[in-house]
Amino acid sequence: MTNVAVIGAGLIGRAWSIVFARAGFTVTLWDQVPQQTTLATTFIAARLPELKAAGLLKDDPAAVLGRITPMQSLWEAVRSADYIQENGPERVEVKTALFGELERAARPEAVIASSSSGIPASAFTEHLRTRHRCLVAHPVNPPYLIPLVELCPAPWTDPAVTAQARAIMEQAGQVPATVNKELDGFALNRLQGALLAEAFRLLADDVISPADLDALVKHGLGLRWSFMGPLETIDLNAPGGLADYCNRYGPLYWLMQQQMRPLAWDQALVDRLQAARRADLPANQQALRQEWRDRRLMALLAHKAGQPA
Structure with missing residues (x-):
């Protein structure tokens, strides 16, 4: 079973949580503002029955919600994660600091992806020792209803990591599209x-x-x-x-x-x-x-x- 950590519980983070939990993954959810995880849980609990009624959810909503666990610290959220989806503010300095924390806290083999809408991964991962495992996984809002996700590696991202991220997205029911080189705005x-x-x-x-x-x-x-x-x-x-x-x-x-x-x-x-x-x-x-x-x-x-x- 794939363990996923969702970092940032705003509109995109809570939507990603639905995507991964709906697919049967275990999800840990963390936000630097604790109230956000509470709001996210309320939002998710309200959306899941609607998805079930629309035929877009196979499992019982309560079971899907039970796969999502809010965490008190970033370290707790990522310590067992196979895949990390970061959803911080769209600012280079914020993502640079956050990816530094994620590198220190996450297992060495965990893939770390950003939901960045336009900032390339090279702008905030160059300083990392394990930058080869980092890339952008840019969703379309809201990702639990629009399945397309752009995968855009940095020049130093290991191709095997991109392939692994693509496989995880496919397992999660998303439709990945790989952007082979970094450019402003990616492709979408x-x-x-x-x-x-x-x-x-x-x-x-x-x-x-x-x-x-x-x-x-x-x-x-x-x-x-x-x-x-x-x-x-x-x-x-x-x-x-x-x-x-x-x-x-x-x-x-x-x-x-x-x-x-x-x-x-x-x-x-x-x-x-x-x-x-x-x-x-x-x-x-x-x-x-x-x-x-x-x-x-x-x-x-x-x-x-x-x-x-």
């Missing part, structure tokens, strides 16, 4: 960033309204992307496959030359878009809408689970 956020960059450009130029722009994705591109990637999409959109698509529509994508022009997300644009969003969704309803999102994701996952691959 670079794809998301390209879409956001063009979205903000269209909005800044008053080409389309914020609501209609969201409609382009959620009622158009997003429907296909929920079960196909962009390469499979274009492969199926021309009689002769991907090469035929490129020959037919390649000239259209010269528009990328226009899209290369950098556009700053200036405060006036951000304020305008913020106002548009709050007009559609008042701030006091945002938490309810997040719960709605999670339930829609549960329904989508349940639907996909019942379909052939």
Whole structure:
């Protein structure tokens, strides 16, 4: 049985705890603010019955919750761990200090992964004696509902460690994607960033309204992307496959030359878009809408689970 330590019990840490416990792993959970582990346990206890009702949890919710043990100290949390998932603040100095503590406290053979969204592992592991066992395992929020996880090793990460992390993620029911070299934003956020960059450009130029722009994705591109990637999409959109698509529509994508022009997300644009969003969704309803999102994701996952691959 795999022993996992989740370090940091915020939104991502508690979600990781569900992922690993749901898969049958034993999980220890620690946060430097003790109240966070209490809040995390309450959150997890509330989510597990919903996952069971959606058909996304095989075991009894109480049994899954029983696999998660809050710990009083970091040392207690990691001393028996085979795999450690760090979820500290997204700041280099914090992660550097935390990984130093993890190296001293963890067993020498334990894999240490960070949930970093954009800071590469090389930025906070270079000083470690056992830096070969460290990498980034970047989830998509919330990871217990969106299975993709990016694995991004540092230049000195042992390939066997990356392979081990990938195997653990697969055992946990996640879908790992390995990024072979470090670069800003890894791969997923670079794809998301390209879409956001063009979205903000269209909005800044008053080409389309914020609501209609969201409609382009959620009622158009997003429907296909929920079960196909962009390469499979274009492969199926021309009689002769991907090469035929490129020959037919390649000239259209010269528009990328226009899209290369950098556009700053200036405060006036951000304020305008913020106002548009709050007009559609008042701030006091945002938490309810997040719960709605999670339930829609549960329904989508349940639907996909019942379909052939």
